[in-house]
Amino acid sequence: xxxxxxxxxxxxxxxxxxxxxxxxxxxxxxxxxxxxxxxxxxxxxxxxxxxxxxxxxxxxxxxxxxxxxxxxxxxxxxxxxxxxxxxxxxxxxxxxxxxxxxxxxxxxxxxxxxxxxxxxxxxxxxxxxxxxxxxxxxxxxxxxxxxxxxxxxxxxxxxxxxxxxxxxxxxxxxxxxxxxxxxxxxxxxxxxxxxxxxxxxxxxxxxxxxxxxxxxxxxxxxxxxxxxxxxxxxxxxxxxxxxxxxxxxxxxxxxxxxxxxxxxxxxxxxxxxxxxxxxxxxxxxxxxxxxxxxxxxxx
Ligand SMILES: Nc1ncnc2c1ncn2[C@@H]1O[C@H](COP(=O)(O)OP(=O)(O)OP(=O)(O)O)[C@@H](O)[C@H]1O
Numbered sequence: 264x265x266x267x268x269x270x271x272x273x274x275x276x277x278x279x280x281x282x283x284x285x286x287x288x289x290x291x292x293x294x295x296x297x298x299x300x301x302x303x304x305x306x307x308x309x310x311x312x313x314x315x316x317x318x319x320x321x322x323x324x325x326x327x328x329x330x331x332x333x334x335x336x337x338x339x340x341x342x343x344x345x346x347x348x349x350x351x352x353x354x355x356x357x358x359x360x361x362x363x364x365x366x367x368x369x370x371x372x373x374x375x376x377x378x379x380x381x382x383x384x385x386x387x388x389x390x391x392x393x394x395x396x397x398x399x400x401x402x403x404x405x406x407x408x409x410x411x412x413x414x415x416x417x418x419x420x421x422x423x424x425x426x427x428x429x430x431x432x433x434x435x436x437x438x439x440x441x442x443x444x445x446x447x448x449x450x451x452x453x454x455x456x457x458x459x460x461x462x463x464x465x466x467x468x469x470x471x472x473x474x475x476x477x478x479x480x481x482x483x484x485x486x487x488x489x490x491x492x493x494x495x496x497x498x499x500x501x502x503x504x505x506x507x508x509x510x511x512x513x514x515x516x517x518x519x520x521x522x523x524x525x526x527x528x529x530x531x532x533x534x535x536x537x538x539x540x541x542x543x544x545x546x547x548x549x550x551x552x553x554x555x556x557x558x559x560x561x562x
Pocket of ligand 1: 279280304305306324325326327328329330331332333
């Protein structure tokens with residue numbers, strides 16, 4: 264691996280559940296969430312990936328593709344064997360705390376407290392991430408300013424709109440000045456204006472700090488507009504990887520009928536099915552689960 268890589272995954276595998284004999288599959292017994300005797304689900308199936316330092320990298324794919332599992336392995340929240348995932352050269356299996364200090368993570372689940380003000384929420388993260396006491400107030404104020412929440416910083420987060428909550432969560436992740444910002448569906452459920460404002464904040468912070476951004480999204484227009492490179496993931500595997508323009512050019516070359524392919528066309532071309540509407544019964548269930556999660560996030 265070169266130092267230019269922020270994240271490297273090599274042959275990353277992760278299964279949930281246990282094999283019939285009772286032995287844990289995937290990362291470890293600790294990470295296996297299913298009951299003994301249940302059939303394991305291979306969520307990530309031999310994934311190779313390199314995210315370059317300083318880029319915005321989009322992990323795209325339908326519900327159940329394995330995006331969140333991949334991100335949770337990268338952020339050390341799922342245990343994987345040594346050698347599978349490195350963040351700025353640190354093996355996540357051996358250097359968990361070093362890796363955690365380098366990254367900011369905004370999960371799909373709500374990570375802000377409705378009963379605290381915006382400033383209190385960000386201060387809490389500053390304490391957890393060991394921002395030195397004498398710098399804390401200033402760093403919290405800077406993080407709130409970066410996401411355009413200074414004016415409402417002393418209001419309860421429970422009074423914020425969905426877009427403001429998402430920007431508050433960004434501030435929480437940014438207060439420790441991470442070198443890698445990991446965002447799991449940061450704009451899902453938001454209206455177009457709120458989506459744009461979230462992306463503008465991400466863009467501005469990246470331009471100012473040079474941090475690397477790894478993001479999952481379902482929105483192809485966002486991926487095209489804001490990601491330097493994307494990986495299209497389906498059933499635990501990467502089906503295509505490159506800049507949006509490179510991927511579209513490949514599809515144009517291989518299928519001249521598609522004169523102006525979209526990223527949806529690219530996905531269909533490489534995965535052999537539609538991105539949005541071809542998930543089967545499990546996909547429909549996941550759609551419901553996602554909507555519920557989104558509703559609980561934005562209150
Ligand atoms: N805790 C868990 N226990 C059992 N199976 C799980 C668990 N989490 C995820 N899975 C399964 O692993 C597979 C990959 O899920 P994952 O959440 O990583 O996909 P995703 O691409 O992030 O989808 P979504 O966009 O719906 O979150 C799916 O089949 C899912 O049902």
